[in-house]
Amino acid sequence: MIRIIKATMMENQRGWYLLYCKGKEEVRALTNLKNQGIDSFFPTMKVEKVVRKKLTCVDVVIFPNYLFVEIDAQTANFNSIRSTRGVIDFVKCGANYTKVPTSLITELKSKQLLRDKAPNETSLFNHGDKVVIQDGAFKGIEAIYQCKDGLERSILLINLINKTAEMSIANAEIKNKPEA
Template sequence: MTDIKKDWYLLYCKGKEELRALTNLKNQGIDSFFPTMKVERKVRNKLTSKEVVIFPNYLFVEIDKETANFNSIRSTRGVIDFVKCGANYTKVPVALVAELKVKQLCRDKSADEVTEYNAGEQVIIQEGPFKGIEAIYQCKDGLERAVLLINLIHNVTTMSVANAEIKSKLAR
């Protein structure tokens, strides 16, 4: 029984075609990875989440140097060539790729949790006429709004506020 030794290599891809290259490499049975992260941006007063590539135009591939067809990988749609140092293909340390994968999972989880609040959680309104007022999160009011309980002039009132306008009091 032979021990298969796979190493991670770095590919240079065509502009904004990392996903295309990733799909075509997976179709060939090649394990590949490119780190992304979710970025929340405010566009037209709406909080939107977008997947952004951390290393644009680069893709990591795990292959066995002895059995892999480097020409086939290089000719894959979306791929330009392997990153080289002189005549040698650049190997990427396994630990680095593993750490990037773990960090991406952590980032993805934390990005999902940013807009999720629990009933009873204290929040602060970040924008609008009630900016700076502390409130208590009650529930969702559709996809982009939340129902808050606020104390105005010694009178507790319920109001609906855009999710983009509130922030957890603990996240200060």
């Protein structure tokens, strides 16, 4: 019975805290904290972007420059954590370190797990969006986005000489039509 109470007390002392990291060094901080045996986490999401004229999925940090760490406030070496490469300091409210609810971290982790397992269905354009062709033989022509045609191309409906034609165009050659 006493062991159970002690274990419960020990668990209650552990908590999640918020760290502020150097720009784009969340992964570096995460790696160095894991090397110290500290559980840390930063949520990401997959975003589809055009990189070098190709549509690719990229992991983007949801909270840039921030990292969550789980530590025991009674036994943790806060100076060691603060001096970890990639970390600037703990986020504080006055003199107190900002503690993050465990329920929030649990929810962020579960949503991240679901996003990572789900097939990537994000797209730069939605069915029916009005787009303008930016390059090639049809430069300047308005079209209606239909669907993806692989990673690098999309199918568009184009009105040519009063006849609607469906054609496949490179993603790098189209952009959303600005609203008038």
